[in-house]
Amino acid sequence: MTSLPVDAIKALADQHPKPPNVVFQYGTAGFRTLGHALDPVMFRVGILAALRSKRLDGKTIGVMVTASHNPEPDNGVKLVDPRGEMLEAAWEAHATNLANAPTTDALIVALEALVQNLRIDLSKPARVVYARDTRPSGPALIASLEDGFKAMGAEARNAGVTTTPVLHYLVKAINTKGTKDSYGDDSEEGYLQKLSTAFKKLVAGKPAIPPLVIDCANGVGAILAEKLAKHLGDTIPLILQNTAIDTLGALNNACGADYVKTSQKLPPSLSSVLKPGQRACSLDGDADRLIYYYLDDRGQFHMLDGDKIAALVAAFIVDLTKSAGLDDQIQVGIVQTAYANGGSTKYLSERLPVKCVPTGVKHLHHAAEHYDIGVYFEANGHGTVLFSPDTLEKLSTYQPSTPAQSTALNHLINLTNVINQTVGDALSDMLLVEVVLAHRSYTGVEWDSLYVDLPNRLVKVVVADRNLFKTEDAERRLVSPPGLQAKLDELVRRYEGGRAFVRPSGTEDVVRVYAEAAVRAQADELAFRVAGLVYDEVGGDPAKRPSEFL
Ligand SMILES: CC(=O)N[C@H]1[C@@H](OP(=O)(O)O)O[C@H](CO)[C@@H](O)[C@@H]1O
Numbered sequence: 001m002t003s004l005p006v007d008a009i010k011a012l013a014d015q016h017p018k019p020p021n022v023v024f025q026y027g028t029a030g031f032r033t034l035g036h037a038l039d040p041v042m043f044r045v046g047i048l049a050a051l052r053s054k055r056l057d058g059k060t061i062g063v064m065v066t067a068s069h070n071p072e073p074d075n076g077v078k079l080v081d082p083r084g085e086m087l088e089a090a091w092e093a094h095a096t097n098l099a100n101a102p103t104t105d106a107l108i109v110a111l112e113a114l115v116q117n118l119r120i121d122l123s124k125p126a127r128v129v130y131a132r133d134t135r136p137s138g139p140a141l142i143a144s145l146e147d148g149f150k151a152m153g154a155e156a157r158n159a160g161v162t163t164t165p166v167l168h169y170l171v172k173a174i175n176t177k178g179t180k181d182s183y184g185d186d187s188e189e190g191y192l193q194k195l196s197t198a199f200k201k202l203v204a205g206k207p208a209i210p211p212l213v214i215d216c217a218n219g220v221g222a223i224l225a226e227k228l229a230k231h232l233g234d235t236i237p238l239i240l241q242n243t244a245i246d247t248l249g250a251l252n253n254a255c256g257a258d259y260v261k262t263s264q265k266l267p268p269s270l271s272s273v274l275k276p277g278q279r280a281c282s283l284d285g286d287a288d289r290l291i292y293y294y295l296d297d298r299g300q301f302h303m304l305d306g307d308k309i310a311a312l313v314a315a316f317i318v319d320l321t322k323s324a325g326l327d328d329q330i331q332v333g334i335v336q337t338a339y340a341n342g343g344s345t346k347y348l349s350e351r352l353p354v355k356c357v358p359t360g361v362k363h364l365h366h367a368a369e370h371y372d373i374g375v376y377f378e379a380n381g382h383g384t385v386l387f388s389p390d391t392l393e394k395l396s397t398y399q400p401s402t403p404a405q406s407t408a409l410n411h412l413i414n415l416t417n418v419i420n421q422t423v424g425d426a427l428s429d430m431l432l433v434e435v436v437l438a439h440r441s442y443t444g445v446e447w448d449s450l451y452v453d454l455p456n457r458l459v460k461v462v463v464a465d466r467n468l469f470k471t472e473d474a475e476r477r478l479v480s481p482p483g484l485q486a487k488l489d490e491l492v493r494r495y496e497g498g499r500a501f502v503r504p505s506g507t508e509d510v511v512r513v514y515a516e517a518a519v520r521a522q523a524d525e526l527a528f529r530v531a532g533l534v535y536d537e538v539g540g541d542p543a544k545r546p547s548e549f550l
């Protein structure tokens with residue numbers, strides 16, 4: 001192919017017309033909206049993925065069809081770059097541009113411009129691998145995506161129904177196949193083997209691990225968790241809950257990681273299952289977020305979120321680098337966002353370098369790459385650990401001088417295999433957490449007591465135009481609307497241990513308010529005062545002002 005296959009594109013594009021009056025945007029998590037609205041977007045994303053692959057010399061590009069923790073009727077799509085990472089930021093704009101071309105002819109014009117501006121060599125091969133979660137709208141959207149691949153003559157591999165992290169893994173495994181950096185066998189089976197083999201080595205010789213309850217959010221995580229349980233055998237008994245992937249309306253409904261984190265409550269479906277002291281965790285709808293929790297002896301709920309996971313894991317890795325005699329050569333660092341609980345930031349920054357970045361996995365991931373070992377987690381439970389290429393090299397060539405050093409070194413090497421380094425991965429993170437708990441002989445109680453969470457509250461404010469809100473300092477301060485930050489500062493000063501910030505959401509048409517304070521009632525009050533301030537500041541209709549805003 002030396003020029004665009006215009007006829008093939010035209011013929012298929014006409015079957016996926018874009019309705020007028022809708023505007024699509026490739027945001028923090030790709031395109032995401034009601035599933036039935038996405039048909040034209042899928043077709044165009046199929047074409048774009050093929051072009052991205054050609055631009056990168058035929059490297060395989062991933063396409064994941066999912067709306068993660070969103071309600072079941074939603075769906076979405078995002079692209080994965082060759083190393084298993086999120087799509088390069090500059091291409092987000094190209095994706096948005098193609099998705100919004102109003103007609104087939106306009107689409108062709110946009111494509112021609114893209115090919116020319118980015119100097120895409122159309123004679124290169126196009127290779128893609130794609131998958132979807134369990135949403136009912138998935139199959140039709142996949143068909144539309146496949147039309148996009150077909151129009152471009154792409155070599156397309158269907159990975160079926162699987163989790164987002166497996167798709168990221170596959171992309172990296174395919175692109176490193178047969179090289180010295182091979183990431184593992186390029187199959188779901190290869191993924192399960194890699195994780196479970198490393199896990200078994202890491203917990204060998206430790207006391208029996210008590211059963212773990214997993215809330216699968218009635219999503220695709222249920223399928224993978226069941227396969228994983230088979231690979232793990234009796235090294236860790238998994239009790240799978242919320243596995244109703246075929247029940248309409250069940251996905252993410254009163255269950256899953258987002259429900260638990262947002263409502264700070266046990267999923268009601270687990271109340272008769274979970275025994276006091278027993279650990280449980282929730283995955284989200286595409287199994288890339290993880291939240292742990294337990295009930296204490298009085299039946300009180302305790303949440304162990306992404307910040308707690310980061311604290312647990314980072315301290316363990318630091319100890320291993322010390323025991324291996326590598327602590328002067330390998331520096332461990334943490335990456336958080338403004339949503340990290342103030343308690344966690346204090347605890348971590350007394351021990352390690354901590355960087356705060358804007359919301360969104362790509363920001364965390366890139367910042368974590370600057371450390372020898374970078375631990376990043378969003379408070380909502382999305383995160384992973386990155387080992388730099390130099391660190392991996394050091395681990396593979398280092399000569400330990402004592403048996404203790406050798407043991408610690410092996411643990412570090414096995415950790416690099418149990419951890420999915422391409423992206424946050426609920427099942428991989430779960431195994432990682434279980435390794436640390438087993439090594440530390442911790443139950444949820446000891447883990448929880450690493451530091452105390454400050455009471456906090458997240459509130460959404462619906463405004464006419466969220467783009468009025470602009471931030472700086474990793475989203476911790478507002479620069480626009482002018483003057484609002486000063487009012488906020490004045491308010492926050494009145495609360496002991498108070499902290500609050502306001503930012504426009506990247507995934508929903510709202511402005512988010514986060515507040516924390518030393519005591520619960522004060523955190524709530526501060527959040528609702530800030531929400532009220534924001535609402536009034538941008539001229540919100542007094543008749544529609546939510547009654548809880550102060
Ligand atoms: C407060 C919060 O949880 N925000 C989430 C949410 O982003 P917003 O930009 O806040 O809508 O979705 C993102 C994508 O899943 C995730 O990265 C982020 O952490």
Ligand SMILES: [Mg+2]
Pocket residue numbers: 068069284285286287288289
């Ligand atoms: Mg998700």
